[in-house]
Amino acid sequence: MxxxxxxxxxxxxxxxxxxxxxxxxxxxxxxxxxxxxxxxTATCKEWPSLTDVLLWQKETIPPGEGLQIGTDTIYHDKLVDPTGATVGYEDGRITVIQKRASDGHFIGWIEQTATIGKDEFKTSGLLDMTEVIFHGGTGHMFAVGTRGAYKGWVGDWTLKVEAPTVEPKIWQAHDTVNICKINR
Known part of the structure; x- marks a missing residue:
């Protein structure tokens, strides 16, 4: 030693x-x-309070009941700020890829393209769908700016499912975006 x-x-x-x-x-x-x-050091921008409102979705479910490996959903959401103004949109896809042996939770791979104003972001990551959808957990995705003032910035996009309050009252989540430019 x-x-x-x-x-x-x-x-x-x-x-x-x-x-x-x-x-x-x-x-x-x-x-x-x-x-x-x-x-x-970093220069960062945060959108701490966006409401993610489902406008439409198309779900493909393998034979059987409920959420399962292979369930695939594409969707289109609007992003609403705390004043009620629509500030952007998300187009995404989430696919259930695993049922975790340790607790039976379904794990999904999510990819999104989101716009906030004139800025575009790509997000992706693994989500514990059982925890996020059914137990009120928070999901985290990697985010990168791909167009606009935040192109090349990187960060975290979180979502937490909540009871719908914004029309149409189908499904919604509370999103927080924190994205940073790394200064060297």
């Missing part, structure tokens, strides 16, 4: 490994060559 930083550094030098020094913002290899730049 190595008991000193010098021993660790010697081992790193012998193997060509990268040496991470605790408390250092910059990684260096064993020869002292800088491998990482300074810790990046």
């Amino acid at each position: 190595l008991k000193s930083l010098a021993a660790v550094a010697a081992l790193a030098a012998a193997t060509g490994s990268i040496l991470l020094v605790p408390g250092s913002a910059n990684a260096k290899d064993a020869k002292g060559t800088k491998k990482w730049g300074p810790i990046p």
Whole structure:
């Protein structure tokens, strides 16, 4: 077992490994060559309170009852801000790809294209559909700006299903978008 930083550094030098020094913002290899730049900063934009209102969906369900592996849904939603104004739209698809053995929950793969004003975002990720749809859980998706002022920005798009309050009262969720430009 190595008991000193010098021993660790010697081992790193012998193997060509990268040496991470605790408390250092910059990684260096064993020869002292800088491998990482300074810790990046970020410029971020958040839309904390969007209501995601289902306008239409087409669902393909394999033979059987209820949600199951292979259930595939395409949908079109509108995004409404807290004042009630429509600020954008989502077009997406979610497909059930797994029934988790540990708890029987259905896991879906979701992909969306969303617009907020003149800006476009692509989102994707795995959702525990049982938790999100039936138990009030929050789903998280990776988001990236693909057009407009936020092109190239990355972040998180969350959704939480809620009781419908905005017409048409079919299905809706509370969405929060947090997207950042990483400054190096």
